[in-house]
Amino acid sequence: xxxxxxxxxxxxxxxxxxxxxxxxxxxxxxxxxxxxxxxxxxxxxxxxxxxxxxxxxxxxxxxxxxxxxxxxxxxxxxxxxxxxxxxxxxxxxxxxxxxxxxxxxxxxxxxxxxxxxxxxxxxxxxxxxxxxxxxxxxxxxxxxxxxxxxxxxxxxxxxxxxxxxxxxxxxxxxxxxxxxxxxxxxxxxxxxxxxxxxxxxxxxxxxxxxxxxxxxxxxxxxxxxxxxxxxxxxxxxxxxxxxxxxxxxxxxxxxxxxxxxxxxxxxxxxxxxxxxxxxxxxxxxxxxxxxxxxxxxxxxxxxxxxxxxxxxxxxxxxxxxxxxxxxxxxxxxxxxxxxxxxxxxxxxxxxxxxxxxxxxxxxxxxxxxxxxxxxxxxxxxxxxxxxxxxxxxxxxxxxxxxxxxxxxxxxxxx
Amino acid sequence: xxxxxxxxxxxxxxxxxxxxxxxxxxxxxxxxxxxxxxxxxxxxxxxxxxxxxxxxxxxxxxxxxxxxxxxxxxxxxxxxxxxxxxxxxxxxxxxxxxxxxxxxxxxxxxxxxxxxxxxxxxxxxxxxxxxxxxxxxxxxxxxxxxxxxxxxxxxxxxxxxxxxxxxxxxxxxxxxxxxxxxxxxxxxxxxxxxxxxxxxxxxxxxxxxxxxxxxxxxxxxxxxxxxxx
Numbered sequence: 001x002x003x004x005x006x007x008x009x010x011x012x013x014x015x016x017x018x019x020x021x022x023x024x025x026x027x028x029x030x031x032x033x034x035x036x037x038x039x040x041x042x043x044x045x046x047x048x049x050x051x052x053x054x055x056x057x058x059x060x061x062x063x064x065x066x067x068x069x070x071x072x073x074x075x076x077x078x079x080x081x082x083x084x085x086x087x088x089x090x091x092x093x094x095x096x097x098x099x100x101x102x103x104x105x106x107x108x109x110x111x112x113x114x115x116x117x118x119x120x121x122x123x124x125x126x127x128x129x130x131x132x133x134x135x136x137x138x139x140x141x142x143x144x145x146x147x148x149x150x151x152x153x154x155x156x157x158x159x160x161x162x163x164x165x166x167x168x169x170x171x172x173x174x175x176x177x178x179x180x181x182x183x184x185x186x187x188x189x190x191x192x193x194x195x196x197x198x199x200x201x202x203x204x205x206x207x208x209x210x211x212x213x214x215x216x217x218x219x220x221x222x223x224x225x226x227x228x229x230x231x232x233x234x235x236x237x238x239x240x241x242x243x244x245x246x247x248x249x250x251x252x253x254x255x256x257x258x259x260x261x262x263x264x265x266x267x268x269x270x271x272x273x274x275x276x277x278x279x280x281x282x283x284x285x286x287x288x289x290x291x292x293x294x295x296x297x298x299x300x301x302x303x304x305x306x307x308x309x310x311x312x313x314x315x316x317x318x319x320x321x322x323x324x325x326x327x328x329x330x331x332x333x334x335x336x337x338x339x340x341x342x343x344x345x346x347x348x349x350x351x352x353x354x355x356x357x358x359x360x361x362x363x364x365x366x367x368x369x370x371x372x373x374x375x376x377x378x379x380x381x382x383x384x385x386x387x388x389x390x391x392x393x394x395x396x397x398x399x400x401x402x403x404x405x406x407x408x409x410x411x412x413x414x
Numbered sequence: 415x416x417x418x419x420x421x422x423x424x425x426x427x428x429x430x431x432x433x434x435x436x437x438x439x440x441x442x443x444x445x446x447x448x449x450x451x452x453x454x455x456x457x458x459x460x461x462x463x464x465x466x467x468x469x470x471x472x473x474x475x476x477x478x479x480x481x482x483x484x485x486x487x488x489x490x491x492x493x494x495x496x497x498x499x500x501x502x503x504x505x506x507x508x509x510x511x512x513x514x515x516x517x518x519x520x521x522x523x524x525x526x527x528x529x530x531x532x533x534x535x536x537x538x539x540x541x542x543x544x545x546x547x548x549x550x551x552x553x554x555x556x557x558x559x560x561x562x563x564x565x566x567x568x569x570x571x572x573x574x575x576x577x578x579x580x581x582x583x584x585x586x587x588x589x590x591x592x593x594x595x596x597x598x599x600x601x602x603x604x605x606x607x608x609x610x611x612x613x614x615x616x617x618x619x620x621x622x623x624x625x626x627x628x629x630x631x632x633x634x635x636x637x638x639x640x641x642x643x
Contacts, residue, residue, distance in 0.1 A: 002521075002525050002526075005518075006511060006513055006514065009513035009514075010513055013512075013513055303509070305509070306503075306505075306509035306511070307511075308470070308494065308497075309468070309470060309503045309509075310497070310498060310503070310523050311495060311496075311498020311499070311501075311526055311527065312494065312498070312526055313491050313494045313495075314490065314491075314494075407470045407471075408465050408470050408471050411470070411505060411509065
């Protein structure tokens with residue numbers, strides 16, 4: 001108790017020093033909390049948009065189809081499959097299963113007037129599509145597809161690019177399953193403006209029933225079977241369970257994370273960057289703590305000598321310095337948590353207009369223009385104890401250096 | 415039985431050509447309750463002798479026995495325990511802990527003497543501070559007290575744990591004559607009331623006047639040992 005009291009009073013005795021070093025720790029905590037909040041928010045939004053508009057929790061297709069798609073080649077229409085009854089039963093028996101829909105995704109050129117633009121066309125079943133994807137909820141003009149419709153649903157950015165409105169004519173040129181050029185034509189039936197910038201620009205939806213014949217694909221064949229689950233947490237484990245249950249190399253089962261490797265990489269690099277920044281600031285803080293303990297020991301060398309003369313063991317003197325270093329860390333971390341919470345509250349409620357600086361559709365990241373922060377209470381505890389731990393660890397060697405001073409020299413020190 | 419026995423104690427600092435022989439073979443017996451003053455010129459070895467007696471330093475040769483225990487053979491932690499249980503120190507520059515009040519400085523010493531702080535011991539802290547004339551100022555910090563008052567706190571701190579031996583290194587060097595007298599009288603009173611053994615090192619003739627035993631040290635040897643009434 002006395003050692004703690006001495007440590008606490010010494011912290012306030014050297015207010016300026018305590019304040020400067022604690023401020024570095026505060027800066028580290030605030031930076032970490034805001035970067036972490038931004039990372040969580042970006043990943044939540046990115047994965048959420050991928051699941052809602054691109055690849056839901058689980059997708060099943062031929063391995064070759066995915067391989068060619070990832071290689072950047074045009075989406076191959078000769079890599080289709082017909083889901084059998086057993087596959088449907090296995091999917092429906094998955095824990096957290098909600099809905100499924102089959103699609104035929106292929107590459108094409110969207111043509112209107114004299115202009116054309118490369119897009120991904122998804123021939124979908126309007127009866128089940130909206131059970132899995134949320135595009136329908138974001139119709140801003142016209143209406144969504146009905147079975148047998150010859151129209152298309154295009155994104156707001158694509159419509160803007162071509163100056164199209166619902167009812168205008170379009171043509172999509174593509175290579176069919178035999179590799180021959182073919183087209184489908186009709187009217188723009190609806191325009192969607194989703195939170196996924198890439199979907200707004202590059203994805204076109206067409207009724208599967210209408211597209212089957214020009215695509216040269218037989219009834220019942222699809223490129224992907226898309227499955228929606230109750231939540232994201234179940235997706236990876238249930239994809240694994242389905243993979244094991246099917247036990248075939250012919251079909252590949254992927255979770256949304258497998259399908260969105262670019263976001264997973266982004267997440268990894270984002271965290272590496274966050275921890276790197278944190279490590280740099282904490283390193284500066286740790287050096288500050290070391291110098292503070294050394295300076296404190298030099299200034300109080302007679303006090304150390306007296307404590308030794310009074311019979312305090314080296315371990316007890318070490319504790320005084322550890323308490324002081326821990327106190328600086330705790331003050332810095334606590335203030336950082338308080339300020340970090342305040343700034344994060346603003347971030348969560350008001351958001352950050354990232355769109356003003358970056359056009360995410362250009363770099364293919366599924367983010368909206370305004371990014372809203374996220375709360376992760378465990379981060380507050382983790383960063384508090386990390387800063388406290390680093391402060392204590394940084395002070396151990398200088399504290400022992402101080403405690404091992406020869407009492408005779410220390411007492412006579414002038 | 416002697417409280418303290420020193421047999422052929424030598425202390426040498428440095429090595430080779432820069433060797434300094436601070437003590438050259440001291441034999442000494444101190445009994446419980448003695449009020450002894452060590453005097454001698456600067457560099458004669460007074461402080462070295464006090465450091466060895468107080469287990470702050472270890473001898474290069476010879477034995478130091480405190481109540482029959484070899485303090486020169488103790489580990490650093492054992493020496494620390496020995497100091498906190500048996501020795502009280504008073505230094506020329508007080509060496510109080512600046513962030514603690516007078517009361518806390520005294521209680522701190524008691525707290526780390528291995529005794530459990532109970533109501534009686536807290537009363538003892540107050541009592542001893544009153545005894546040294548600081549009853550009204552016990553909640554002031556060292557920077558709010560005069561030099562003499564600080565030295566009184568140091569005396570109270572050394573005595574509160576009722577040690578077997580109090581070592582005082584030039585305790586009056588920074589004090590004026592009147593304050594020196596007051597502090598010395600407190601120590602004389604403690605010596606007679608509690609039978610606490612005191613060993614002083616000093617240049618101050620006034621301190622010598624109070625001593626019951628005078629030890630003169632020259633060139634690392636005790637050159638004169640005189641018992642007084």
